[in-house]
Amino acid sequence: MQDLLRSVSSSYREFSAGQKKIGDLFFKEPIFLAFSSALEVGRRVRVSESTVIRWTQKLGYKGYAEFQQVLQRKLAEERLEKAEQKISEPVADQSFLENLLDADILSIAKLKKTISEEKLLQVVDKISQADQIYVTGNFFDYGIAHWFANWLNLVLGHTETMYPSTGEYYTQLSKIERGDLVVAFVFPRYTRAALDTLKSVKAQGAEVIVLTDSEESPALVYADYELTVSVNSNLNIDSYTSVHALLTSIMRFVYVKQHAQVNENLAKVEAVYKDRNLFI
Incomplete structure (x- = not known):
């Protein structure tokens, strides 16, 4: 800076x-x-x-x-460098909550060191160019997949959440074709359903972006593009803080790349909010 x-x-x-x-x-x-x-x-x-x-x-x-x-x-870079200076190991005189939060900050610092900006920009390009986008999630990742899909549909349109437990899933699966893009969140514990979905969409000609936790993930065999980000776990509870940070970066790059389209779609939504007097 x-x-x-x-x-x-x-x-x-x-x-x-x-x-x-x-x-x-x-x-x-x-x-x-x-x-x-x-x-x-x-x-x-x-x-x-x-x-x-x-x-x-x-x-x-x-x-x-x-x-x-x-x-x-x-x-x-400036903010994460400051965080790294303050955080290394749990501090004895800190509260339990403070140490947990420090662990999440450290996971973002780790993401900073390992993420490839070139790969991230490739992902942004593919999202911007896709005819139709489907976002799917592994068993424990559906919440974050749903949130990301909603944002993409808000700013770009042509985005659907795809989840194997619904009847709509099979209809969506039947429509996927070349030119479509599937964004898959596949973090532990990996499920057969997620891998079966990726196998099917690849066979139908769609390109696949996989967000997962490591190079050992079984989902990567189906990936055309991949972003790996570790998930911090404490007390058997996974923290997706670093995943959210990565997605926020993707969203901001999409905003910059597709600025006119994003602003146009946001303005339409804001007009509906105003017409319905939705917010206090």
Whole structure:
């Protein structure tokens, strides 16, 4: 993050008056730029969207999306480095709860060291390009699969949750074809039903993304693309904190890559919320 701060600082004198406003916002609230569109940033400091884009180009980036991806990564690295400095082994004078939470933070730090950004970007590309997306889960993973599928359907559409215990599952299975994408969560304990599903969809020509816990997972034999993330377990209770962190990263990359489509779909949903007076 420090190198990015230095880059903006060294270029500050060359900025136009409008670009200096963006620079000031960057120094004050970098996280706002990391997760807001160029249009939203421009509105915040009362400059045009094109001024924001030219500002990132002046810093050496092709455009706002590239700058935003770098900024998101830098912020994540900075936060995890601080966490790693504080956490190693359970601390004697901490409470039981604090040690449990530290274990979850450490699992995210481990994810940071092991995840391949290249593989993550491949997954994001496939999600963005798929004709139809089906999200399925192993026996204990259905909740997180359902949550992720709902978000994808909200922002992109054409996404369904697929679970073997329902009658709808067989209808969905019959419709899967080449050009479709299946995203599968397969964490221990592995089930035959999950593996049978992956075997079937591969035979029907769909591509498969597998999120699992290790290179030893039996689901990887069916994977075209895979992301591995360890699941922290304490007192025989699995914590999916690091899995949520990985999914949140995927969601943010999808947001940046498909920004116009995501914002259009979110605006439609918000209009329905407003029409129904849904929220207090």
